[in-house]
Amino acid sequence: MAAVATGRSANESRRDVRHLFTRAAQALRAAKNAYREGGVVAVERLASDAAYWRFSPRVRRWARELPRQEAADRAFDAYYGTETAGEELLQNLGIAAGDVARGNGRYRPVWADVFHQALAALGLDCERFTFVDYGSGKGKALLLASDYPFEEIIGIEYSPELQRIAERNIERYRGREQRCYQLRSICADALRFEPPNKPLVCFFFNPFDDDTMRAVLERLGESARSSRREIYLVYTNMRNVREHEDVLIEHEDLVLLSREERYLVFALQPCSG
Ligand SMILES: C[S@@+](CC[C@H](N)C(=O)[O-])C[C@H]1O[C@@H](n2cnc3c(N)ncnc32)[C@H](O)[C@@H]1O
Numbered sequence: 053m054a055a056v057a058t059g060r061s062a063n064e065s066r067r068d069v070r071h072l073f074t075r076a077a078q079a080l081r082a083a084k085n086a087y088r089e090g091g092v093v094a095v096e097r098l099a100s101d102a103a104y105w106r107f108s109p110r111v112r113r114w115a116r117e118l119p120r121q122e123a124a125d126r127a128f129d130a131y132y133g134t135e136t137a138g139e140e141l142l143q144n145l146g147i148a149a150g151d152v153a154r155g156n157g158r159y160r161p162v163w164a165d166v167f168h169q170a171l172a173a174l175g176l177d178c179e180r181f182t183f184v185d186y187g188s189g190k191g192k193a194l195l196l197a198s199d200y201p202f203e204e205i206i207g208i209e210y211s212p213e214l215q216r217i218a219e220r221n222i223e224r225y226r227g228r229e230q231r232c233y234q235l236r237s238i239c240a241d242a243l244r245f246e247p248p249n250k251p252l253v254c255f256f257f258n259p260f261d262d263d264t265m266r267a268v269l270e271r272l273g274e275s276a277r278s279s280r281r282e283i284y285l286v287y288t289n290m291r292n293v294r295e296h297e298d299v300l301i302e303h304e305d306l307v308l309l310s311r312e313e314r315y316l317v318f319a320l321q322p323c324s325g
Contacts, residue, residue: 110292110313121163121290125192128164134221136161136192145211151241154264159214161192162257163290163314170286170315171200174253178202181282182250183232186242186268187259191218194237197255199229207237208245215239242268247275251282254320258289262299273305276322283320290314 060068079102086094105111125137140159142152178200185193188207197205209215218237238245243264247254254272256265276283285306289295293316300306300316310317 114291136190159189173310185255191221195225198232201231204234210241285318287316
């Protein structure tokens with residue numbers, strides 16, 4: 053009767069009910085696994101993550117914007133003969149299972165307009181600076197950065213597959229506005245990367261979980277203490293910087309210069325040492 057009243061066939065209603073039961077069973081399984089691994093706290097975290105992805109206005113704004121940005125990424129690649137667009141799961145890219153979560157699980161290219169807005173907010177005279185992209189993926193940020201007159205541009209990427217693609221992209225890219233040709237992409241774990249002893253712009257497009265971010269900041273802080281120089285950090289997140297900003301905002305060596313929905317800009321000024 054209900055099916056007739058809503059204009060849905062009995063088969064469609066049965067399919068919906070089956071789908072509902074499948075989803076409920078999946079959620080129950082995930083909750084059981086979380087409980088086994090981390091008790092009530094882990095189940096609470098699972099529930100709040102699920103609610104965030106399902107209901108958060110930030111995620112909805114990002115999801116609405118995504119198709120336009122993905123079309124722009126594809127147009128960029130078609131124009132320059134590069135391969136940067138699309139999403140890749142790190143588990144399919146030669147990353148050890150234990151390291152996938154440290155790297156937030158997936159590759160995505162930075163949105164070009166957010167990248168340029170963040171660099172405009174930084175407002176630097178780039179010639180004296182080396183640009184370092186921590187977690188450089190297929191090199192989109194490296195290519196975009198090469199339209200600025202940086203002294204050098206370096207990408208650090210721990211997936212050998214993505215790193216190879218970045219190298220190919222660097223060879224292919226000839227931007228109309230290109231100002232820097234000293235680009236290189238290194239295959240390494242950011243945790244083991246020694247920052248160059250130069251003035252730096254360190255770029256992060258949501259590459260790490262909080263512990264990895266803390267460890268990378270620690271290393272940058274040590275480097276700044278042992279050799280005083282200008283170091284700036286640009287953190288971007290295409291949904292909202294709030295997802296990971298506490299690690300940065302609360303860091304005693306970081307001075308916030310600019311904060312927008314999708315990027316943060318800091319100066320690294322070590323307090324002691
Ligand atoms: C969201 S993608 C950003 C790609 C690129 N920076 C861009 O803006 O287009 C993050 C990248 O960080 C890489 N990554 C995550 N953890 C890493 C680590 N510990 N060392 C090096 N690369 C890492 C991932 O493999 C992924 O390619």
